[in-house]
Every structure is written in structure tokens, then in C-alpha cells.
Amino acid sequence: MIYQGKNLSVALIDGTDGIAKLHFDAADESVNKFDAATNAEFKEAVTALENSSQIKGLIVTSGKKVFIAGADITEFVGYFQKPTSELEAWLLEINSTFNRFEDLPFPKVAAINGAALGGGCEMTLVCEYRVMGQSGQIGLPETKLGIFPGFGGSVRTPRVIGIDNALEAIATGKAHKPADALKIGFVDAVVADDVLESAAIDLVQKCIAGEIDWQAKRAEKLNPVRLSQLEQAMAFTSAKGVIFAKANPKQYPAVALAVEAIEKHVNLKRDDAIKIEAKNFAAAAVTPQAAALVGLFLNDQVVKKLAKKASQGASDIKEAAVLGAGIMGGGIAYQAASKGLPIIMKDIKSEQLELGMNEASKLLGKEVERGKLTPAKMGETLSRIRPTLNYGDFGNTDIVIEAVVENPAVKKSVLAEVEALAKDDAIIASNTSTISITELATALKRPENFVGMHFFNPVHRMPLVEVIRGEKSSDAAIATTVALAQKMGKVPVVVNDCPGFLVNRVLFPYFGAFDLLVKEGVDFAAIDKTMEKFGWPMGPAYLIDVVGLDTGVHGAAVMAQGFPDRMKPDFKGSIEHLFEQNRLGQKNGAGFYKYEIDKKGKPEKSADVATYELLKAVQDGTKEASEQEIIDRMMLAFCNETVRCLEDGIVGTPAEADMAMIMGVGFPPFRGGACRYIDQVGVSEFVALCDKYAYLGKAYEAPALLRKMASEGKTFY
Ligand code: NAD
Known part of the structure; x- marks a missing residue:
């Protein structure tokens, strides 16, 4: 053993002639990450590597499903409150370890078995080569957190995959799957997962044997980018056009700071380039956008943890039913079916059922077109939705989600009707947007089984589901509804009851x-x-x-x-006034704006002078x-x-x-x-x-x- 820490170790691989393995396998954690403890251990491991005379080559591996997830985002909040000079010093200290690792006098190959993201990707970039297993992924998602790669990533990426690819990878934060990673040169080979380590060893052996010029590969990363000034100018101009059309630099300054840093440092040697990266990284880290986006990441974790807690004691939902095949009912049926849950969809009008099924087919058809679904799977998914005009099978469903018109009298009567037919322990949920759950529960004999389950439009795209606890809703009913929302691929937030609940209120x-x-x-x-x-x-x-202005006026x-x-x-407000002029919005082609269906079948918005005339009245x-x-x-x-x-x-x-x-x-x-x-x-x-x-x-x-x-x-x- 050359080095043994809690989160990583270095040892010679048996049966090889001097090939060592730097193995990341964090104790007490489900993923590997570059937290303060790991950074300290990495530094010690590098010192041990520098002091070892037996090593001829090295591979980097992970003992987790994820290769290395990146830096520890929970530590960012503390770091990002420091003055920029301290932030820069912190980065330069970490970078000196990465650089010392890069400079070790032997070839190094990363064996990427899972996601190598952010700092994890940057770890692989200090190796000369990267081999990826079929389950691997590589990417630099830092700009999604309002920062950009700061462990040398902005310096090495353009030198490894080219300026245009690097700018795109950093600006979009996209995780590259194997084929894509190979195509742009993020990795040098893709192999089956089970031969990943032997492939990495094989590559190191070829380097040691002199069959591959690994030193030239390293030199590319230590020197300025090999492009003429003209070529560079062209690469930056075209990439900036694309990037800033998508990410407004005022809203997402990290992208602009990354581009600026890269433009400045592509003509410098590594160590000077890294200083520029650190300076701009620190500038990004102290922006309010970084604080908000890092906070968002942490809030997401809080919400997931709370949902996990709220779902404790949930019963298994094997079959669901939805009442109403309108915009929402159809969307709910599609979403359930596409996540493998059989669902009955009931309406009182057969044309609505047809509309609901057509909508689901259209959405699934798009996935087939994109190659995300096979036609056979599409058929399977559609067959999970059973459209019906009667209550025949309602005695077996575990949950009924009501999504009929937003009218308390209609809802109460439909809810009472369905309660009489459903199993005693079936959960009844309403997708009402505004009406109090406690109020609707007065129509029911078992109000404890009744909750709100508020999806957002369009259901397949909007991640949130508000789970509403009425005065009498039981914990068990809430738990099962929360679990169902998760099963349907949504993020549930449990709220207490009031008109409009949280979001619409x-x-x-x-x-x-x-x-x-x-x-x-x-x-x-x-x-x-x-x-x-x-x-x-x-x-x-x-x-x-x-x-829809009608929906708005109704809710108001x-x-x-x-x-x-x-x-x-x-x-009288403008929304109500336009509604009274039969301007319902996109659904009938006119609201505040005019809409015409474009070539892709989507409503295209344009200004409407008539609106200004109408509004004069209010x-x-x-x-x-x-x-x-x-x-x-x-x-x-x-x-x-x-x-x-x-x-x-609430x-x-x-x-x-x-x-x-x-x-x-x-x-x-x-x-x-x-x-x-x-x-x-x-x-x-x-x-x-x-x-x-x-x-x-x-x-x-x-x-x-x-x-x-x-x-x-x-x-x-
Ligand atoms: P919609 O008008 O598109 O659909 C309502 C459907 O219910 C119609 O197909 C109608 O035929 C059917 N229906 C009426 N009475 C019925 C009954 N007794 N049994 C079975 N079906 C019946 O309405 P929508 O936009 O889908 O809204 C449905 C519910 O979802 C409402 O409570 C609404 O407030 C809520 N919601 C709507 C949105 C939205 O943006 N549209 C968002 C969230 C929640």
C-alpha cells in the first residue's frame, strides 16, 4: 500500500510491472466527492506518489457507482462568503495538488465507470488519457450552480477537446454519455463496463512501452492552445453567439466569466492560465446568482428529504383511476402510464376520452421520433390507460384522482359518487387548483382518505405536485399520495389547506x-x-x-x-374584461395577444392592436x-x-x-x-x-x- 486514506487509496496492482491504482472509494458516503477531507487526502496521496520510486504508470478508479460526483456543494455556502482573495487562494492550493499529480513522471489513465462530473471530470483531465465504460458519463455542470470549473477544468478542457466543444460543454453543463464523449474527444476509448479496468491498464502499459506518445499528450495540456489567432477568433465569435443567445450574461454571469477566462488564458501556459481561472471563478462565486443557484441545489435536497419522510408508511398503488379526460386528466393518465402505472380514465363524454388518448399518443409518438422509446414500448404504455364512460372497474383501484371541471358543486357530487363505489381504503384525491380540500371533504363519508393532489399544466413537463392536507386527511393518505407523485416522476411538496393552496394563492x-x-x-x-x-x-x-383567461377568472x-x-x-381588471369579450387566451386564438398555429402545430404569439382598444374600458x-x-x-x-x-x-x-x-x-x-x-x-x-x-x-x-x-x-x- 502506497497510501491509505478514508476516501481514497493508492496501491500497486498485483501482476503488473509497476502500475499503481489511485482508487476513490469514500467511507461512509454513497458517492465520491471532492470535499475538504478528500482534497486533503488527495494531497497526501500525491506526496506519497511523488516519493515512490516503484511506479511506472497509474490508473484512477472508483469503488462507487458514480466515478466522482464533483466538489461538495454543501461546503460552497461557507466558501462563497469569503473575500475573493481567500477564494482564489483556496482554489490555487487545490490546483497545485492537481498540477503536481499531472506532473508525476509517469503516464496516467482514468477509468470512468460512472458519472465523472465537475471536479470528477477535472480529476480525469489531469490524466493523459480517459477510458470510459458503457455506464460512464462526463461533464462540467458548474455553470448550473452559478460558477464554472475551477479545478483547472476551464484550462484543460479547451486544450483537450477544442475551444468550441469546451465552451459548449461548460456553458450547457451537459453530461456526455459514452458515444458523445468519444466523438468530441472527452474520452479516448469506450469499452464494456466489465473490461474497463483491464482496458485502462492495457493503455498504461502501451504508454510505458513507448507505443503511445503520452508525453506529447500531456504537453498539449501544459501549453497554449495550438490554434492561430484567426482560428481562435473564429472559434470564440461563433461559440459566443450560440452561448449568449441561450444564457443571458446578466442573468447567468458565470457563463460570461468562464468565456472571458478561457479567451484570456488559451494563449498562456498552464500555471498562468490557472491563475486567470481562479480569479474569474472567485468573481462568479460571490455573485447573488451563485448564492441562489447553490441554494437551489440545497433546497432541492431538503425537499427530497422531506418528501421521503412524508412518504413513510405509504401503501403500494398498483392501479389508479382519473376522473375527467380533459387537459389535466389526460395529462395525469399519460404520466402514470409512462411510469408503468395502469390507470383507468373516465369521462362523461366519449369525444373527451378520444382527445385524452390522442394527446397521450402524440406525446409518446414524439418520444419514438426522438429514439427515446420503441414503437412496442409506446403500445405497451398506451395499453396501460383504459378509457371508459362508466365506473365498472372502480372497485379495484387504489386511488382515484378527480380532475373534472373546477366547480365545487360538480366536484362534490362526483367525489361522493366515486367514494360509494371505491374500496373502503381507496384514496380519493382532487386535482382542484383553488377549492379548499377541507371544504370538498364535507361531501365525503371518509374524509380521512381524501387529499389534494395538484398537478401543474402541462403535466408531463411540470415537475411539481402539491399534496394538500385537508383538516381531516390522514397521515397514511398523505404518505401514499406523496409516494405516488414520486412514482410518477414528480417532486411532491406537502402543503396545508387553504384556497389556492401555496402556488395559486x-x-x-x-x-x-x-x-x-x-x-x-x-x-x-x-x-x-x-x-x-x-x-x-x-x-x-x-x-x-x-x-386561459376563463380559468384565471374562475380561480380569481x-x-x-x-x-x-x-x-x-x-x-374590474383587464383579465376579467378580456374574458367577457370572449378572449380566452391561447385556447381560442386571442387573449392579450393573438395566436396562430405555426408549421410545427404550436400557437405562435403576435401583438394585437385590438387589445389596446378593448382595454381602454378598464x-x-x-x-x-x-x-x-x-x-x-x-x-x-x-x-x-x-x-x-x-x-x-400553509x-x-x-x-x-x-x-x-x-x-x-x-x-x-x-x-x-x-x-x-x-x-x-x-x-x-x-x-x-x-x-x-x-x-x-x-x-x-x-x-x-x-x-x-x-x-x-x-x-x-
Ligand atoms: P377540462 O375542462 O379540460 O376537463 C374537464 C373534464 O372533466 C372534461 O373532459 C369533462 O368532460 C370531464 N367531466 C366533467 N364532469 C365529469 C364527471 N362527472 N365525470 C367524469 N368526467 C367529467 O379541465 P382541466 O383544465 O383538465 O381541469 C380539470 C381540473 O384540474 C380542474 O379542477 C382544474 O382547476 C384543475 N387544474 C387545471 C389546470 C390547468 O391549467 N388546466 C392546472 C391544474 C389543475
Whole structure:
């Protein structure tokens, strides 16, 4: 044994002539990662390697399913609060170990058996060669966390796979599967998993025997990129065009800092290049975007842990049923079937059943086209959905998800009807968007078996499911519903009951703020443009067009009844007015915008002058608001209601609230969610903004919790 640590070891491989194995296999962890302890051990291992005279070559292996997952993100929060000079020093210290490893006087081959991501990928890049098993993956996902590769990755990647490939890999953060990795030169060979280690040894032996010029390969990484100035200029110009069209540098500055660093250091030798990388990495690490994105990663873990806890004691769901084959019912049936769960889909209209089945076929057909599904599997999936007009088989299903029209009377009668037919212990769930679960439960004999299971539209794409606990819902019913949401590939967040639950309760004041701005005369298109620039995937007018103005008006009435002090306006809003003019949004071709179906069959949005004429009836001013005023007013309404949901115990933690907003309504991920946004504005500053706009109504007034936090100097995170 040359070195033995807790997380990694170095030993000579028996039966070889001087080939050593650096083996990552973290004790007490399910994956290998570069946490502080591993970094320290790696440094010790490198010293041991430098001091050993028996080694002629080395392979790097992993004892886990994942090769190395990357740096330890939980440690980032502490590091990223340090001054940039300290951050740079930290990086240069780690890099000196990586460089010393790279400079060892013998060839090294990484045997990538699983995901080699971030620091894991950078570890393989300090080897001369990379061999990948069929289960391997390689990539640099750091920009998704608001940073970029900092263990020499931005320096070595362009030297190994070329400037254009490197910029793309870093900007997209994509994990490359074997064929793809081989194609762009990220790995040098792909082999079957069971011969991976012997293939790596074989390659080292060839290097030792002088059959392969490994020193030339190493030299490529130590020297400037071998491209003329003109070739470099072309590579950067074209890559930047593509990258910045996708990642707005203001919203995702890490990508811009990575590109800038690479452009500066491609003409330098390794050690100088790494200094530039460290400087720009530190600049990225202290941005609010990095704090938000790292926070998002950690919140995701919190939400998963809470869901795991909430699903304890869940019963197995072998068969489900959905009532209603509309937009949501059809989507729920598709989602269940595609995750292997048989589901009965009942409607009262046969044309709706046909529509639901056609929608599922269309989605599956697209997967077949993309080569993700075979036609046989598509047939199998479709056969899991059983469309029906009667309740024949409802006696066997373990859960019934109600997704009929959003009308409390209809829902109550349908729920009572289905309860009488279902097994005594069957769970009955409602996909209602706004109606209180406790209220709907009054129609049932077994309210303990009744919960809310709120999917988002389109079901196949939106990851969130709100699981709503009514006053009488049992823990067992919640557990089973949470487990089912996970089985269906969704992320469940358990919330308590109130009109609109969490996400829609927060969304309606946001639409209310929009309506008020429009009433004062602000151009709805300018509001959209501002909020999109802020980071929302679509502005509020476009969003309500997609949701449907009818759905919006319907939901608004329920919310106005539930929270009249801040959701019952004393004026007619633009959304209601356009709805009354039969402008339902995308679904009938006109809302705030006009829609025409394009060549791909998707509704294409365009401006509609007629909208401005119609809106005159509900406008009593000609206000031109600044971008900042629009953002402040919209975000105050949104964030204040989120805080009220925390105050009222509708949602348990800021982490769940923030994740729900990102997964359910597309809150800009780089802003981390409503609570993170308040933290980043500053709690006291946010309260001051609330005071500034309090004259507009209760929705803008600072909630008591926020005022208390401000006075105590507290933050959400
Ligand atoms: P939809 O109008 O598209 O579909 C409703 C379906 O229910 C129709 O096919 C109708 O024929 C059927 N139906 C009516 N009465 C029935 C009965 N007694 N038995 C069986 N089927 C019956 O509506 P949708 O948009 O799918 O919404 C369904 C539910 O999901 C509503 O509660 C809605 O609030 C909620 N929801 C909607 C969205 C959305 O964006 N559309 C998002 C989340 C939740």
C-alpha cells in the first residue's frame, strides 16, 4: 500500500510491472466527492506518489457507482462568503495538488465507470488519457450552480477537446454519455463496463512501452492552445453567439466569466492560465446568482428529504383511476402510464376520452421520433390507460384522482359518487387548483382518505405536485399520495389547506398587481417585457393567455372569497374584461395577444392592436411605470403572499416555498425563489419597499413576519 486514506487509496496492482491504482472509494458516503477531507487526502496521496520510486504508470478508479460526483456543494455556502482573495487562494492550493499529480513522471489513465462530473471530470483531465465504460458519463455542470470549473477544468478542457466543444460543454453543463464523449474527444476509448479496468491498464502499459506518445499528450495540456489567432477568433465569435443567445450574461454571469477566462488564458501556459481561472471563478462565486443557484441545489435536497419522510408508511398503488379526460386528466393518465402505472380514465363524454388518448399518443409518438422509446414500448404504455364512460372497474383501484371541471358543486357530487363505489381504503384525491380540500371533504363519508393532489399544466413537463392536507386527511393518505407523485416522476411538496393552496394563492395577487398596473394605464406588453427581462419565462399577460383567461377568472373568484382583503379588487381588471369579450387566451386564438398555429402545430404569439382598444374600458390613467416600479410592485405582491403562506403554516419551510415557485410557476431559478429574493433585496429594504407601496392595498403591505425579521436582523437563509 502506497497510501491509505478514508476516501481514497493508492496501491500497486498485483501482476503488473509497476502500475499503481489511485482508487476513490469514500467511507461512509454513497458517492465520491471532492470535499475538504478528500482534497486533503488527495494531497497526501500525491506526496506519497511523488516519493515512490516503484511506479511506472497509474490508473484512477472508483469503488462507487458514480466515478466522482464533483466538489461538495454543501461546503460552497461557507466558501462563497469569503473575500475573493481567500477564494482564489483556496482554489490555487487545490490546483497545485492537481498540477503536481499531472506532473508525476509517469503516464496516467482514468477509468470512468460512472458519472465523472465537475471536479470528477477535472480529476480525469489531469490524466493523459480517459477510458470510459458503457455506464460512464462526463461533464462540467458548474455553470448550473452559478460558477464554472475551477479545478483547472476551464484550462484543460479547451486544450483537450477544442475551444468550441469546451465552451459548449461548460456553458450547457451537459453530461456526455459514452458515444458523445468519444466523438468530441472527452474520452479516448469506450469499452464494456466489465473490461474497463483491464482496458485502462492495457493503455498504461502501451504508454510505458513507448507505443503511445503520452508525453506529447500531456504537453498539449501544459501549453497554449495550438490554434492561430484567426482560428481562435473564429472559434470564440461563433461559440459566443450560440452561448449568449441561450444564457443571458446578466442573468447567468458565470457563463460570461468562464468565456472571458478561457479567451484570456488559451494563449498562456498552464500555471498562468490557472491563475486567470481562479480569479474569474472567485468573481462568479460571490455573485447573488451563485448564492441562489447553490441554494437551489440545497433546497432541492431538503425537499427530497422531506418528501421521503412524508412518504413513510405509504401503501403500494398498483392501479389508479382519473376522473375527467380533459387537459389535466389526460395529462395525469399519460404520466402514470409512462411510469408503468395502469390507470383507468373516465369521462362523461366519449369525444373527451378520444382527445385524452390522442394527446397521450402524440406525446409518446414524439418520444419514438426522438429514439427515446420503441414503437412496442409506446403500445405497451398506451395499453396501460383504459378509457371508459362508466365506473365498472372502480372497485379495484387504489386511488382515484378527480380532475373534472373546477366547480365545487360538480366536484362534490362526483367525489361522493366515486367514494360509494371505491374500496373502503381507496384514496380519493382532487386535482382542484383553488377549492379548499377541507371544504370538498364535507361531501365525503371518509374524509380521512381524501387529499389534494395538484398537478401543474402541462403535466408531463411540470415537475411539481402539491399534496394538500385537508383538516381531516390522514397521515397514511398523505404518505401514499406523496409516494405516488414520486412514482410518477414528480417532486411532491406537502402543503396545508387553504384556497389556492401555496402556488395559486401566491400567483393570484401577482395577477392582481398586473391588473392594477394595467388599470393605471401601463402597457401590458411593457409589463411582460420587464418581467421576462427580470427572468420569468413569460410575463403575466402571456402567462394568463397560456393558462386561459376563463380559468384565471374562475380561480380569481374563489380566491377573492377566500382572501377578500387582498384578492378582491374594487375595480374590474383587464383579465376579467378580456374574458367577457370572449378572449380566452391561447385556447381560442386571442387573449392579450393573438395566436396562430405555426408549421410545427404550436400557437405562435403576435401583438394585437385590438387589445389596446378593448382595454381602454378598464383603464383610468396613462401611467408609464419604470421597469423598477413594475418589478417592485409585481414582486411585492408575489413575495408577500409567499411569506403569508409561511406565517399561516400553509408551507413548512422557505426551501419548500422557493422550490415550489420554481417548479410550479417558473420563478427565475437564478433568483432562487421568493424567500431568496427577499433575502437578496435585503429584508429591511424589502419592508421599506412594502411601506412605499402600501397605499396600493393590503397585498403590498409587509406581512408581520417580515417586519419582525427586519427588526431582528434575520434572513430566510
Ligand atoms: P377540462 O375542462 O379540460 O376537463 C374537464 C373534464 O372533466 C372534461 O373532459 C369533462 O368532460 C370531464 N367531466 C366533467 N364532469 C365529469 C364527471 N362527472 N365525470 C367524469 N368526467 C367529467 O379541465 P382541466 O383544465 O383538465 O381541469 C380539470 C381540473 O384540474 C380542474 O379542477 C382544474 O382547476 C384543475 N387544474 C387545471 C389546470 C390547468 O391549467 N388546466 C392546472 C391544474 C389543475
